Amino acid sequence: MSIDLRITGGTVVTPSGPVAGDLLVHGGKVAGVVARDVAVDARRTIDASGRLVLPGMVDVHVHTREPGYEHKDDVLTTSRQAAAGGVTTMFGMPNLKPPTVDVATLTDVFERYATSSIVDWNHNPAPTKFDDIVPMAEMGINAYKIYMVVDTGRDYPHPSGTGIHDHGHLLQIMDRIAPTGKRFIIHPHDQKLMDYIEGAVLASGDNTPEGYASAYAAREGVIWDTAIDVVLRLAEASGCPVHIAHIQTRRSIEAVRRAKAAGVDVTCEVNHWAPFLSTWDDVQTLGPYALSYWVPDENRAAIWEGMRDGTIDIASSDHAPHTREEKEIGWTQMWSAHTGTPGIQYYYELFLDAVNQGRLELDRVVEMVAEIPADKFGLAGIKGALTVGADADIVIADMNHEWTITDDDVLSKTGWTPYNGRTISARIERTIVRGQDVYADGVVVGEPGFGKLAAAPAARPAELAATEGN
Structure with missing residues (x-):
């Protein structure tokens, strides 16, 4: 037997559990796991002794900023960060300029990924143009995305064309997405409640990071909870698979738990800032650099419990870069700053x-x-697991490597990270996409354009497939 790559000496983390064996890769696919003493002719060998051999991350919530906001980041720089961070597949978001809302804008974005991305990719367009919903599904997308929010005091990062705020309109969209079988990512937000809550804070003259943080977390997160309750009920009524972004309150997690028990096809995600960057101390010391959102202690405890018990299905980065200039204004005018980290x-x-x-x-x-x-x-069977026949998307990590994150290592155009100065105990040493190194020994080695569209096997709507031959 001759193969392309053997990763030796590590602990291979499979869906069945960790295995002390060697991972085999051939033709860009996982070929199996064998005992260390099994003789195999390998063209290349990587020594992973004492390391974990993990599946690459599938990050379904990434803001690449291209086109329109390339001064923040672009597809290439985002994919460099992905490679360094063990992300082997990333899904972009539609809040671009122009926003991704139809076949023409989606085609343009796909071409940009195909030219520039180091890792594999897909993109989540906004389904706000009814006639383009099915054609975009046929192009190979795996999800759609909308925002239930209108920015106060600014028109970014939630530009017009990507939002749905009327519940009837939201149900119409769900009815059109459901037959495609694609998942519908929703940024939950009760805009009318937020108008009232924000208005009161701004009327008091408080435009600080603390005021902003308190407004969005007001009344135990009422703007999130009421919106998510609506989304879950409409998902049940329409049969549309939904994915809730930015889960961050105790009541929302409980609502998702109940909906799952009732058979609603719902997933939800936790973003990096919720467990790792959302304390009141973060808000006070980092100000606009920590916002996104403040998560009060009770809600953060619920997030950790939701991750442990499986209610929170998915970890997505919500990578949302902004320049220092776009953040600095937030110290005195937080509602004018660009939020996200x-x-x-x-x-x-x-x-x-x-x-x-x-x-x-x-x-x-x-x-x-x-x-x-x-x-x-x-992408089951294609991405996300070290199983035979799946893409060889692999991360090798040292779980006993203490190091400190610094701005000097940041690959984003912004040049900063909210984790600057934080010491952690694990380090990714190598990232492999379809059997090829894209990051090794502290250096991004992948080439622009190596990344490929990560599409579901059946890109056409289920209802069309079901009618064939009739």
Whole structure:
């Protein structure tokens, strides 16, 4: 037997559990796991002694900023960060300029990925143009994305064309997505409640990071809870598979838990800032650089429990880079700052560090970052697991490597990370996409354009496939 690659000496983390064996790769696919003493003719060997051999992360929530906002990041720089962070497949978001809302804009974005991305990719367009919903599904997307929010005091990062705020309109969209079989990613938000809550804070003259953080977390997160209740009921009524972004409150997690028990096809995600960057101390010391959102302690405890018990299915980075200039204004005018934080480069390592701290089990982390996003977004058997025949998307990590994150290592154009100065105990040493190194020994070695479209096997709507031959 002759193969392309043998990864020796490591512990291979499979869906059945860790295996002390050697991982074989051939033709860009996983060929199997064998005992260390099995003779195999390998063209290349990587020594992973004392390391974990993990599946690459499938990150379904990434803001690449291209086209329109390339001064923040672009497809190439985002994919470099992905490679360094163990992300082997990334899904982009539609809040671009122009926003991704139809076949023409999706075609343009696909071409940009095909030219520039180092890792594999897909993109989540906004389904706000009814006539383009099915044609975009046929192009190979695995999900759609909308925002239930209108920005106050700015028109970014939630530009017009990507939002749905009327519940009737939302149900119409779900009815059109459901037959495609694609998942519908929703940024939940009760805009009318937020208008009232924000208005009161701004009327008091409080435009600080603390005021902003308090407004979005007001009344135990009422703007999130009411929106998610609506989404879950409409998902049940329409049969549309939904995915809730930014899960962050106790009541929302409980609502998702009940919906799953009732048979609703719902998944939800936790983003890097919720478990790792959302304390009140973060808000006070980092200000606009920590916002995204503040998560009060009770809700953060519920998030960790939701990750442990499986209610929270997926970990997605919500990588959202902005320049220092776009952040600095937030110290005195937070509602004018661009919210969101870069996260794709360090998210997997932060979770591995959480394993070392005893906060999560390793198998739960692998499920959240790889297995479940691949399964729920149409890539089961292709991505997300080290199983025979799947793409050889592999991360080699040292779980006993203490190091400190610094701005000097940041690969984003922004040049900063909210985790600057944080010491963690795990380090990704190598990232492999379809059998090829894209990151090794601290250097991104992947070439622009190596990444490929990661599409579900059946890109056509289920209803069309069902009518063939009739």
